[in-house]
Amino acid sequence: MKVSEIIDQLGLKVIAGEKGLDREISGAYVSDLLSDVMGNAREGQIWITLQVHQNVMAIASLKDLAAVILVKDLEANANTIQHSNEEQIPILSSSLSTFDIAGKLHALLADK
Amino acid sequence: MELDFSIEGGDFTQAGQASSRVKKVLKQLGVDAKCIKSIVIALYEAEVNVVAHAYKGQIHIQIDKDKIQTLITDEGPGIPDIAMAMTEGFSTASKKVREMGFGAGMGLPNIKKNTDELKIDSVVGQSTTVSMVNYF
Numbered sequence: 001m002k003v004s005e006i007i008d009q010l011g012l013k014v015i016a017g018e019k020g021l022d023r024e025i026s027g028a029y030v031s032d033l034l035s036d037v038m039g040n041a042r043e044g045q046i047w048i049t050l051q052v053h054q055n056v057m058a059i060a061s062l063k064d065l066a067a068v069i070l071v072k073d074l075e076a077n078a079n080t081i082q083h084s085n086e087e088q089i090p091i092l093s094s095s096l097s098t099f100d101i102a103g104k105l106h107a108l109l110a111d112k
Numbered sequence: 113m114e115l116d117f118s119i120e121g122g123d124f125t126q127a128g129q130a131s132s133r134v135k136k137v138l139k140q141l142g143v144d145a146k147c148i149k150s151i152v153i154a155l156y157e158a159e160v161n162v163v164a165h166a167y168k169g170q171i172h173i174q175i176d177k178d179k180i181q182t183l184i185t186d187e188g189p190g191i192p193d194i195a196m197a198m199t200e201g202f203s204t205a206s207k208k209v210r211e212m213g214f215g216a217g218m219g220l221p222n223i224k225k226n227t228d229e230l231k232i233d234s235v236v237g238q239s240t241t242v243s244m245v246n247y248f
Contacts, residue, residue, distance in 0.1 A: 062128060
């Protein structure tokens with residue numbers, strides 16, 4: 001499943017990194033601890049987090065993640081958005097809590 | 113091949129510059145993907161440690177046919193008890209750093225897990241030197 005395919009189904013907004021919407025999703029990882037993501041997330045995963053600073057994109061890029069979903073309508077910092085566009089790794093935004101969006105994404109990926 | 117980077121303490125915008133560059137270089141050299149992933153994790157954590165704890169630091173990287181050697185030297189508070197610092201969950205990071213999602217006491221354990229050789233030397237009140245080797 002591609003990143004573009006989950007946007008409508010999960011009611012996400014594309015904040016940045018539109019050029020990366022064709023990225024293939026291998027799964028997802030949920031964490032707000034950056035070293036946890038650095039150590040344990042895997043290539044192609046969607047990262048669900050409440051962190052909005054630009055180090056999120058540094059990690060997403062280093063780990064070759066498919067996209068980042070920010071929860072609860074949190075707004076990405078300007079330099080986070082810039083980094084997302086440069087790296088072509090999308091930042092998506094959800095109005096839902098981490099638990100709710102993770103549950104929906106899990107169901108969607110398990111269903112495919 | 114040799115690569116050098118400078119890091120300013122406290123400047124989180126710089127964290128990841130060295131690891132990003134090294135990742136690209138190793139890819140171009142055709143190094144095994146799994147090996148690159150480990151090196152990138154270790155190097156990123158080392159960069160973050162300098163930014164989070166030190167005043168400034170230098171990274172010197174030497175890439176040979178069979179291995180990559182990384183030497184990170186900083187000017188900073190040093191580490192009084194290295195064994196304690198290696199413990200999962202132990203951190204001396206500031207509140208601000210923790211709020212960013214760093215400082216969970218996972219950095220040095222991540223480095224240990226992702227390097228073949230790791231040596232840490234520190235003089236309290238002066239500097240810390242981290243030497244890492246990964247074999248391809």
